[in-house]
Amino acid sequence: DVKVTQSSRYLVKRTGEKVFLECVQDMDHENMFWYRQDPGLGLRLIYFSYDVKMKEKGDIPEGYSVSREKKERFSLILESASTNQTSMYLCASSLGGHYSITYEQYFGPGTRLTVT
Amino acid sequence: DAKTTQPTSMDCAEGRAANLPCNHSTISGNEYVYWYRQIHSQGPQYIIHGLKNNETNEMASLIITEDRKSSTLILPHATLRDTAVYYCIVRVAGNQAGTALIFGKGTTLSVSS
Numbered sequence: 001d002v003k004v005t006q007s008s009r010y011l012v013k014r015t016g017e018k019v020f021l022e023c024v025q026d027m028d029h030e031n032m033f034w035y036r037q038d039p040g041l042g043l044r045l046i047y048f049s050y051d052v053k054m055k056e057k058g059d060i061p062e063g064y065s066v067s068r069e070k071k072e073r074f075s076l077i078l079e080s081a082s083t084n085q086t087s088m089y090l091c092a093s094s095l096g097g098h099y100s101i102t103y104e105q106y107f108g109p110g111t112r113l114t115v116t
Numbered sequence: 117d118a119k120t121t122q123p124t125s126m127d128c129a130e131g132r133a134a135n136l137p138c139n140h141s142t143i144s145g146n147e148y149v150y151w152y153r154q155i156h157s158q159g160p161q162y163i164i165h166g167l168k169n170n171e172t173n174e175m176a177s178l179i180i181t182e183d184r185k186s187s188t189l190i191l192p193h194a195t196l197r198d199t200a201v202y203y204c205i206v207r208v209a210g211n212q213a214g215t216a217l218i219f220g221k222g223t224t225l226s227v228s229s
Contacts (some may be wrong), residue, residue: 105160
């Protein structure tokens with residue numbers, strides 16, 4: 001069974017802290033994604049990666065960075081957490097390659113981050 | 117990418133077919149139609165996708181009109197567990213930068229007994 005796991009379901013951090021959100025997939029997928037989901041705004045893409053050490057900015061990369069040192073792991077980093085980064089964070093993965101658009105994305109359960 | 121329009125909410129009785137419409141009148145010839153759903157407090161789940169032809173899998177059927185300007189997701193026998201937000205997404209095939217999905221607001225389907 002395909003699986004995408006995220007390090008925490010719930011996380012509470014203070015303003016200014018450095019926050020790491022980890023995502024691991026066991027499907028040998030090339031592509032990995034980080035989204036955030038907010039009421040009324042839907043899911044918005046933060047960053048994605050199509051290969052180890054490769055990354056591309058999504059729609060809302062400001063205030064975030066990512067790291068992909070191994071194929072199965074994609075980390076989202078909040079360098080200095082702020083209250084407007086309180087949100088649900090979702091990681092996803094998919095097969096890559098030329099026809100990657102036809103491959104479905106598999107999502108993790110999400111991490112609800114609260115920054116106080 | 118083509119914009120999609122979905123009703124905000126729909127109701128369905130348990131055991132009946134749920135037909136969820138989606139308009140994508142500006143869809144291009146190389147854009148696929150995807151459907152995902154998100155059950156409360158979970159990550160989105162892939163349901164089905166298609167390009168031109170109708171598609172069916174163990175979860176649902178996807179009917180795409182001949183002009184490809186609209187589609188309908190059909191859950192043949194809705195259950196209470198199908199209560200979720202359903203997202204219709206169109207996305208062009210292409211380079212690596214085009215592999216992400218853009219989720220709109222979706223349709224909230226409420227299945228009741």
